[in-house]
Amino acid sequence: MVMAGESWKDLYKKPQEPNTRPRGPILFYNDLVIEHFTNPRNVGELENPDGEAVVGDPSCGDQMKVSIKVDSNRIVDIRFKSYGCPGAIATSSMMTELAKGKTTDEALMITDDDVIISLGGIPERKKHCSLMGVIGLQEAIKDYHKRLSA
Amino acid sequence: MRRVYLDHNATTPLDTRVLEAMKPYLTEAFGNASSPHHYGRLAKQALEESRETVAKAIGAKPEEIIFTSGGTEADNLALRGIAYRKGKGHIITSSIEHHAVMRTCNVLEKDGFTVTYLPVDSQGRVDPDEVKKSIRKDTIIISLMGANNETGVIEPVAEVARIAREYSIPFHCDAAQAVGKIVVDVRELCTDLLSLSSHKIYGPKGIGALFVENGIELSPILTGGHHERGLRAGTENIAAIVGLSYALKTAIEEMDSYRTKVSPLRDRLESELLDRIDQVEIHSAKAKRLPHTSCIGFASVEAESILLHLDLEGIAASSGSACTTGEPEPSHVLLAMGVSPELAQGSIRISFGRENTEEEVDYTVNVLEKTIRELRRVSSRWNTSQSFEWTSE
Numbered sequence: 406m407v408m409a410g411e412s413w414k415d416l417y418k419k420p421q422e423p424n425t426r427p428r429g430p431i432l433f434y435n436d437l438v439i440e441h442f443t444n445p446r447n448v449g450e451l452e453n454p455d456g457e458a459v460v461g462d463p464s465c466g467d468q469m470k471v472s473i474k475v476d477s478n479r480i481v482d483i484r485f486k487s488y489g490c491p492g493a494i495a496t497s498s499m500m501t502e503l504a505k506g507k508t509t510d511e512a513l514m515i516t517d518d519d520v521i522i523s524l525g526g527i528p529e530r531k532k533h534c535s536l537m538g539v540i541g542l543q544e545a546i547k548d549y550h551k552r553l554s555a
Numbered sequence: 556m557r558r559v560y561l562d563h564n565a566t567t568p569l570d571t572r573v574l575e576a577m578k579p580y581l582t583e584a585f586g587n588a589s590s591p592h593h594y595g596r597l598a599k600q601a602l603e604e605s606r607e608t609v610a611k612a613i614g615a616k617p618e619e620i621i622f623t624s625g626g627t628e629a630d631n632l633a634l635r636g637i638a639y640r641k642g643k644g645h646i647i648t649s650s651i652e653h654h655a656v657m658r659t660c661n662v663l664e665k666d667g668f669t670v671t672y673l674p675v676d677s678q679g680r681v682d683p684d685e686v687k688k689s690i691r692k693d694t695i696i697i698s699l700m701g702a703n704n705e706t707g708v709i710e711p712v713a714e715v716a717r718i719a720r721e722y723s724i725p726f727h728c729d730a731a732q733a734v735g736k737i738v739v740d741v742r743e744l745c746t747d748l749l750s751l752s753s754h755k756i757y758g759p760k761g762i763g764a765l766f767v768e769n770g771i772e773l774s775p776i777l778t779g780g781h782h783e784r785g786l787r788a789g790t791e792n793i794a795a796i797v798g799l800s801y802a803l804k805t806a807i808e809e810m811d812s813y814r815t816k817v818s819p820l821r822d823r824l825e826s827e828l829l830d831r832i833d834q835v836e837i838h839s840a841k842a843k844r845l846p847h848t849s850c851i852g853f854a855s856v857e858a859e860s861i862l863l864h865l866d867l868e869g870i871a872a873s874s875g876s877a878c879t880t881g882e883p884e885p886s887h888v889l890l891a892m893g894v895s896p897e898l899a900q901g902s903i904r905i906s907f908g909r910e911n912t913e914e915e916v917d918y919t920v921n922v923l924e925k926t927i928r929e930l931r932r933v934s935s936r937w938n939t940s941q942s943f944e945w946t947s948e
Contacts, residue, residue: 445933459935466897488856
């Protein structure tokens with residue numbers, strides 16, 4: 406199996422200690438997480454998407470909606486909407502950044518750790534948040550495949 | 556950066572007058588109140604004067620005041636003190652108590668006591684008739700809070716206390732949020748045990764008191780020396796005790812001006828929010844509430860996200876919601892009132908203090924309006940065909 410994920414992983418993998426120390430006015434989120442929270446990327450819903458999904462995190466009631474546009478097996482556009490804590494919004498946003506431009510196979514290999522590392526770390530008890538974004542993406546890709554075979 | 560503090564139910568700043576009263580007992584008058592020499596006598600004198608002040612403030616006798624490390628310890632001493640004294644039995648409390656009472660009852664259940672957690676109505680009030688119906692032959696204590704920390708709802712303490720007295724069952728009131736904001740008189744309320752805290756009324760942290768009516772017998776939960784009538788061992792923290800008594804006395808003397816200060820701020824905030832933001836609910840709006848507390852639910856957004864936006868704009872507020880406090884569930888208070896988990900999850904608490912201004916309210920309303928608009932733009936639950944039901948897909 407080709408490790409298609411390697412190149413982008415290197416791109417985002419900044420060797421950085423997870424920053425959980427208080428910084429500025431924020432108790433425990435680092436600046437990049439705050440930036441994605443206050444200025445989330447790819448917010449919205451695509452019209453006529455090629456795949457979409459609504460997923461929820463039963464542990465805290467968070468919810469996410471993902472829609473993707475796929476061209477020649479590549480995710481050319483992606484949008485999300487999330488209901489949840491800052492961790493949920495920031496990780497959803499980062500997930501869309503990671504997925505955009507990848508083939509669906511590459512995107513399926515994105516893990517919650519990849520999202521966390523790309524954000525430069527997230528508080529321990531917020532780690533579960535990043536899973537929702539990843540599962541949302543996987544479900545949207547599954548939906549895309551289902552539509553293809555339908 | 557501009558800072559607006561709107562979390563006075565969490566804690567208040569120390570009044571500088573209180574600090575001045577405390578200072579000598581942190582430095583030159585440092586003695587141990589149990590020592591018979593000059594230093595000890597100075598400390599003992601301050602201790603007993605403070606006890607008199609606190610007693611007078613709530614209509615009690617000085618010997619009925621036991622100083623503790625705070626409201627939490629006072630609640631523990633009241634509940635465990637009665638429970639351990641009796642050995643077994645039934646406890647009645649409400650489903651909206653502060654964790655200091657609720658978790659203590661949870662632990663006592665594990666120790667073999669049975670506990671009834673009374674339901675509340677949609678406004679968060681306990682029905683005294685329900686109390687009466689729950690009383691059993693083996694009921695050893697009834698505990699009901701004076702005012703709720705999240706919603707500010709004032710509970711029918713006097714009615715419930717009278718029912719307890721009718722059945723000769725000790726009655727405990729956690730008055731940590733009520734004292735200094737509404738009139739609390741232990742004889743009028745007919746209460747046998749009453750907890751109070753200092754840092755909610757511009758006093759220092761780490762100090763509180765339990766009123767124990769003469770004739771009520773408790774087992775101590777801390778054993779050691781003979782301090783505090785043998786009910787609370789440990790060298791008394793004189794500076795903090797002086798601080799508590801001074802803060803309490805001041806809060807009661809200035810209660811009228813406090814209320815006329817904070818109540819219009821709270822009303823202004825609520826009416827502006829209702830005016831300017833869709834799908835907002837003021838919890839317990841129809842009940843009698845403390846004048847400074849507002850608990851507000853915003854549909855389709857999550858409280859911690861609201862609070863972080865506020866914090867980034869310099870505004871400090873709070874919530875009882877899941878993600879903020881690390882609790883697995885949204886506020887037990889709002890859920891007990893029948894608020895949907897989804898709205899409970901999007902509820903924040905704003906609690907004013909005497910230093911807040913009208914201009915700060917306007918600033919907060921502006922920031923909140925912007926924040927809710929932004930979070931709803933991102934929210935998957937806002938304006939979709941999805942229902943607003945709590946989902947666990």
